Amino acid sequence: MKILTRKLKLAHMTCTSCEATVERALMDIPGVLNARADHLENACDITFDEDMCTIDEIKEKLSETGYMPSGNGTVKGYAIAATAGILIFAGSMYGAFDPLRISSSASYAMLFAAGLFSSFHCIGMCGGIALSQSGRGSFPRLGMHGSSILYNLGRVVSYTALGALAGLLGSALSLTPGMKGALQLGAAAAMVIMGLKISGIRLPSWLSLKLPSFGRMNTGGSPFIVGLLNGLMPCGALQTMQIFALGTGSPVLGALAMLAFSIGTVPLMLGFGIISGSLSRKSGRLIAHASGILVLLFGLSLGGRGLVSLGIDLSPGSFIAGFFSSEKDDSAAKAIVRDGRQSIEIRVTASGFEPQIVYALEGIPLEINFKAEELTQCNSALTIPAFRKEFRLSEGDNFVSITPGKDDILFSCWMSMLKGRIMVVDDLKTVDLTEEKSIRKGNVTAPRPDSYVGFAEDKGTYQELKVVASGEELVPLILVAEPKKELKLEMGLKDFLYKDKEIEIVNAWTNEENAHLTTNGDNASASLILEKTGTYVILADHKLVGLLYVPEDISSESAESVWQRYMGK
DSSP states (O other): EEEEEEEHHHHHHHSSSHHHHHHHHHHHHHTTTEEETTTTTTEEEEEEETOOOOOHHHHHHHHHHOOOSSSSSHOOOOHHHHHHHHHHHHHHOOOTTTTGGGGGGGGHHHHHHHHHHHHHHHHHHHHHHHHHHHHHSOOGGGGGTTHHHHHHHHHHHHHHHHHHHHHHHHHHOOOHHHHHHHHHHHHHHHHHHHHHHHOOOOOGGGGGOOOOOTTTTTOOOOOHHHHHTTTTTTOHHHHHHHHHHHHHOOOHHHHHHHHHHHHHHHHHTTTTHHHHHSOHHHHHHHHHHHHHHHHHHHHHHHHHHHHOOOOOOOOOOTTTTTTOOOOOOOOOEEEETTTTEEEEEEEEEEEEESSSEEETTTTTEEEEEEEEOOOOOTTTTTEGGGGGGGEOOOSSEEEEEEOOOOOOOEEETTTTSSEEEEEEOOOOOOOOOOTTTTTTTTTOOOHHHHHHHHHEESSSEEEEEEEEEEEEEEEEEEOOOTTTTTEEEEEEEETTTTTTTTTTEETTTTOOOEEEOOEETTEEEEEEOOOOOEEEEETTEEEEEEEEOSSSSSSGHHHHHHHHHHOOO
């Protein structure tokens, strides 16, 4: 007898289920005395009798599991992370990935897709159980795959029932919009972590939940019963969806959410045997990695909706791309003021709110009539997080009264997918929805670059920029200054919608804050030195109102070249 212990480097292990799969496969080899896998290290310590098995036989067995010995897992992980980052950034810039612009009809489709792409992880957790049930028993009425159908039917029933229970618990707790938003953020965080794990990206140990092993679940019962018990598996994807179902605060909506998710897991789990035989291990892993990125995107989308439930609007598509939109935004209206009160009617349709933006006065009671014309599961209930209001809509008129404070007010459907905003102003007369010339609204005809690009004036030891903030943007819109030279910036705020809000200058790429403008009545000023070249964003109340461009050589720039850089026309 010759006892040896070896550490083998593996790849693609993402969770404790992967560890259990590797350990079971190794312990089935005659001569292997002990095996301990670690998905955080992507390695396995193996103790074996060399007289009974060789290291080559062990590696061959590992190849069958799909966890091939590899040395490039970290590089691949970073490549996947970079790809996901590029997708998110590109989508954010051009509005493709904007979690707040998903239509209401896409809600359950998104949950179905989340189940579909999460099922690659489900195979790692439950694949052995699924295969063990595929050939058990005889169910002629259901065809040759009857046992697999019963197993997956049991899973769907179990998941749906758990969703109903979670929703019932949520309704019993009387969750406020803020609590629902917090639950959505928790589910989003879990989904992001799960997406990163599925993608093969190594995470810190404190982000790894150690789950009990269900690898040797007793499958002696019927496939349907085993499927029901499958709902009790400690699965990260399942637990994430249960948090989401809890946040619905309704047993019906919780059940529907889990039903959509569970049906999404069926195609791959049902066809696992066929797929596993027709796809190579490498192809299966590549698909799993791509699925991890999509699960990550779903998590970010859910997180955006959770923020809306908390009254925070971080719609990425509106950050820069929306600023240079060529479309005119007609979905805005002013409240009507009569006898010391103000009122507005907002139409509620399947696609959103009309108008989507309402201008109202500070400190005067506002009566809103949410006129419901097309009610769906998504818009059947509305929330106003700032006032902790949540109410169900009925067909026709629905009146809600609030008194606006200084801050803008966000309102949304209960799922935080459809949203609108009440812009609080001091004087409605300063808001002109018909004649205001704004590059943001796209109603400027043939703009001249020198009208929207302003250069700092050289004063010898320093440079100076004087601008006017009008409506929702700066005039000129794009400012140009030298690097590493003191810049004195003066801003007139008389007709600025955000005159009472915080104004700051932030590096667009590093997110580093460079300056706060000091406000004094209708004026604001700052003195700063911009060390880095590139683009800086000027934010008022965390909204983009202008750009500051710092070129390496300001003498080589013109209004036309700067305009071409940012506008492309």
